[in-house]
Amino acid sequence: MADTEKIIEIEVLRYRPEQDKEPVWQSYKVPFTDDMSVLQGVQYIKDYLDETVSFRWSCRMAICGSCGMMIDDKPKLSCKTFLRDYYPGKLRVEALKHLPIERDLIVDATDFITKLESIKPYIIPKEERTLAQGEYLQTPEQRDMYEQFSSCINCMLCYAACPQYGLNPKFTGPGILALMHRYNADSRDGGQAERNELGYADEGYWGCTAVGYCSEVCPKGVDPANAINQNKMNSAINYFTRFVTPGGADK
Amino acid sequence: MEVYKADVAIVGAGGAGLRAAIAVAESDPKLKIALISKVYPMRSHTVAAEGGAAAVTRPDDSLDHHFNDTVGGGDWLCEQDVVEYFVAHAHEEMVQMEHWGCPWSRKEDGHANVRPFGGMKIERTWFAADKTGFHMLHTLFQTSIKYPSIKRFDEHFCVDLVVEDGRVQGVVAIEIATGEFRLIQAKAVIVATGGAGRVFRENTNGGIVTGDGMALAYRHGVPLRDMEFMQYHPTCMPRTGLLFTEACRGEGGFLLNKDGYRYLQDYGLGPPEDKPRNKFMELGPRDRLSQAFWHEQQKGRTIEGPFGSVVNLDLRHLGEAYLRERLPQIYELAEEFMGVDPAHTPIPVVPGVHYTMGGILADGKTASGLPGLYSVGECSSVGIHGANRLGSNSLTELIVFGKVAGDEAAKFAKATSISNPGAIEKQADAIQARALGIVNKADGTERIAVLRTEMAKSMESGCGIYRLGTTMQETCNKIDELKQRYKKLKVDDKSKVYNTDWLLAIELGYLLDVAQVIVYSAFNRKESRGSHQRLDGYEQRDDVNYLKHTLAYYNGDGAPRIEYGDVKITKSKPGTRAYGAAGVKADEERKKQGAANG
């Protein structure tokens, strides 16, 4: 390699359920070059220092959403965080906060996936259309209304950022509520009423106290805080008008 | 062992596997579907596809154009009847994706927009900004949730197929979180495990793209077809291999050598023009562009620097605003990974391994020779890519043939029943014992990372953009040696919960099998065609001897047995594969000939 190698210390929060009672820090010294990501640093550990260190990764290009970790206590995608930014100090990596640690840097994603499945994350057509009729027409402006919310890569960084989820895991949480809004805001979709049942509950929009950190850490500019909080007004209006507007009292 | 009884089991939940699952569910809601994936579906590597998916859309386009581009692009090694089916069903599948919510980029009038792509005569590539694969994958995954008959086995690692009574009757998988084994019994199995780019060093593929399904089918006697054809993508990030989509060039990007010269004009792709022109210059096919890079390097006209030899991808003239709108992800990649602002500085790029053209031998309806076994997606070879895939044809392949695979497997499952469940369970136990053997071995000495690195390096030197008999021979020997050393592999991690060390070890076994097939197939093909280019006396295409598919058969511990199969030719006789001005001329001549032949 052309540039001279530097060494950085990486501390990893280890947790091996079959042998550790609770997580422990373990330190490794990793040679690196300036273009190396934190993920590559951790991969180096696994390849050459300690094969038992476990973590998820795949795409290396910030799109598959596997590699989220707490890096110096901030939720980040390890594949697009660079070792050079921590040098000459050391850095600490830990499994995403607020989620149970399955092992080492791997969190248990079951809750996230179950919630994703619960919000009807698919088009419930406003009007049926056959393939022969071609595509639904949607102007670029209509697309812009939901595009940002459809960019979520399910990396769960926002869950590691949201204290309300940490305090109460029943809260649906930022990423999934953003996805719910993505479908509600799609001009092709007519499923809002069905989804609002969850949205308008304590576990839905109302579990959020507008901390806003979710949007701060989101690597894809989804802005889940916006997806949630812009719906509180609708939810409130619906609450007060449901008995007077036709069809307003949807469950 | 826990047993789950399904009608159709699908291994792989990328674009192909998900589309197949939905097809089975729609064809008959009573069929029980097991959808198995070693990662959560949305992590599948389809997520990384950027540019788009091809389907004839504009009034000035035609199915024949798409057919000709694909077959010519594939250097006539395509199954032409399958290509005909493919181009005919592409558009309706795009519309289907749209109905399911895929956020296709739109024109002002509300219709889906199309963009130009390398090797395509007319704009026909549907896109969702530069995150097309991401949006297709998430749309398919989220839509699949609608169907209660799809039971997902997320983070389940498939270790083998169960073949009993001469047909596939299930798969065995490890539940990664617990290390427990599961037998998934099924009357039909669809393999949709994606490509094998990880056999190489610098590549655009995700860490999970390790050729698992190919190796599994191969070990059960199904041949792998045309595996020597590995696509090099001309514009990748040096060292990491991350991709700068072809759309960069579709939108008007230039490739420059160290003199700032658009060198592609020296390789039969000119003349250069300011605006992108389909099948000219930067919009030539990937194999040609990667080869041109190699020649520039030989001539000392590449740029030498900290990243090795590179050329420049110049997007500056497109302006920041346009780049941010059309290529936001590319902008981000360049800025964050390389510290390069593409609006002001050209991006250094190199060719990197990108796509596995070959795969599990399948007929035009995705069926393999082994009854009950279907394959679809990058792991499969239904025959549309030939010797070189055109960009944006493979996302379309996932959905067109995903549906076919689902329909066919459903039909097969309905017509059969499980035979001999006792024997199936016994087999599953044996599979479990074998998989555990890898981790429980006492006398191992070899390290996973060491073998993997040696393999990748050797593949790169033997099966690069240009190939030589001697180096290929060296690589054959090297892979044979690594397969022996693999038997002495040492797995440090002995735990059950999320033991990725163990999975890496199993994947390495798959990689080595696939690597061996690639290099032996390449060694035996004594001609140059598409992405397989030789420099040792076989520089020309040889239709007399090699207008044939390579079929590699598993042969235990020995080298694969190489055979050849016919290519199905319907309406396009092999011609000169030319681009740029020469391409226009060749087209005209073909037309004249066609008219003369009546």
Next chain:
Amino acid sequence: MSNRRPYVRSMDGWWKRDAYFVSYMAREVTSVFVAAYAVVLLFGLVRLGQGEAAFNGWLQYLKTPWMLVFHVIVLAVFCYHTWSWFKIMPKTMPIMFVGGKRVQPGTITGTGLAAAVVACLALLFIVGGVS
């Protein structure tokens, strides 16, 4: 039997973990001062109802140094409230387009802050004019 034993980390002291959380908590704590100020006003109102002597007692009370310190702090807290209120405002509004361009969060916050300045000045002028 499963070997899984997912480890759940404690949330104790979470608000100290990150500067962002500290600023969030500061925003929430403003409410204590808003309440205190409202109680002071409520107290004055009750005194008003009890007659001139009682109300003057309340007015005298406001002039004590302690109350000055208190109100200076409350003023600072209210200013922080105003700033944080409009800072989070863009999160509560649907995506809007004006003339085909997306309205930026900064614009919303800026407009809110401007409105607050106008409202405050208006109040000061009204009060100044009436008296």
Next chain:
Amino acid sequence: MKRSNEPIFWSLFGAGGMLAALVGPALVFITGIAVPFGLVFKPETMSYAHMLALSQNWAGKIFILAVIALFLWHAAHRIHILLHDFGVHAVTAVRVLCYGGAFAGTVIAAYTLLMIKA
């Protein structure tokens, strides 16, 4: 899933928060600093007579009630969340305390204003 009753409290919270954000700083400056210490305004700005007059007309009554009650509801909602944030999970007790306080303050203010006759 059960529809949340949050909208009631949230609406009051929001109204109070908006009022506080718009005029709060000026209000505090006037009642807490400027008038008691004789800055900017005339000393009789908040005299008994002036204040009585204000609380005798309907607009004045509404303004006073709005400020006191909405500030209280705004604060009650946030304090409620604050306690939850600090890990106090006695949900019902906390609610009764916070919203009960705001309710009591509202009733006292309204009663007092009603009792002040023109």
